[in-house]
Amino acid sequence: MNRLARYLPPAMHQQMQAYRFEQDSCRYLLGKMLLLKGLVAQGYHSDILSEIQYNEFNKPWLDETVSFNISHSGDHIICAVSKSLRVGIDIEEVKPTELTDFTDCFSAAEWQCIRQEDNLLTNFYRFWTRKEAVLKADGRGLGIPLKELEVVNDQVLVGTAVWHLKALDILEGYAIHMASSEEVKEDISLRAIQF
Template sequence: MIKVYYACFEQRFNDEKLHQMLRQLPTEIQNKILKFRNWQDIQRSLLGKLLLKKGLQDSGYESTLSNLQYNTYGRPFLEGYPDFNITHSGNYAACAVSTQGTVGIDLELIRPVDLHHFESQFSKIEWQHITDSEDTISKFFQYWTIKEAVIKADGRGMSLPLNSFIIREAQVNVLDKAWHYKALSYFPGHQAHIASEQPLPADIAANFELF
């Protein structure tokens, strides 16, 4: 089963609320979160970790996250626990938890960007689809979040060049492995996709969490 947990914030948390939420996490993770310079990054990172705790709990696993580890490419994991992946952008944070293989999720606020800086990250066919679209920015972020979700699920992150594989309908092949992907519609004004080594159901179960 794959489930997506997500949360959003409208304003800056006051100090009391921020520290009450931080105390739910190990000191090491608290310190990493507080190293961010702006409050939006602090809150997005904090919500991501709390969503992970909630997702694990709902899957029958308790964890303080003190046993959080990272692979060679910086992908976080918990030995012996369901796979997970965290993303955040704008005022949203989201976490996908999977009990059926690895999973990747990516969320991006749709905003103006200089597209030409990213042309090299796509195949000629993909780039043509983007530039021929009626909404080139939204199409760009659609393709970008698919690719990001795939490389996060794969586990090699940005060490796997985005232009090394091509997006096909509902599936992406990376070397000899197929990754399935699906759009997520819970985030107004954003593009979001989830990727998994297992075929994805028509509807991904989702929980909106209030903090």
């Protein structure tokens, strides 16, 4: 971890060290390293992490020419970087959870769709990652009430913005969705990176 941590600017290094559990520090660091690799692949310099700023909703950003987002769950970390679209991404490990805790997070139409599938738990996580991906792409996070953000369709209207959802079925036992400002018709470039 020390070898990779030297790539973090001081503020991020401090934030990494503030985590109580080493596993959380490691996830934070690896997420930032994925982001750095993605940004460098888009033509940014290797010290670009020091230029990241945060909006009033604590969403990180660089400039208007690039959009990025990081998510992690279980043993996996995923990062989306784009120079042509605004993006948000979410990954969740499909594991037992008390669905009644989420009653107020979904609309009646969403619950109806969730309950239609044979595997209720998997479908719940599919809808949860859809919702989270849109919230992250939009940039306001929980500034948007969850129940008011309906993700039944692959196009989601938030104010005047339309977000396009794409399922990424790349990991067994995980639900992953990406939201983007335009429909992604071509294949998404996926890379597994070992640090």
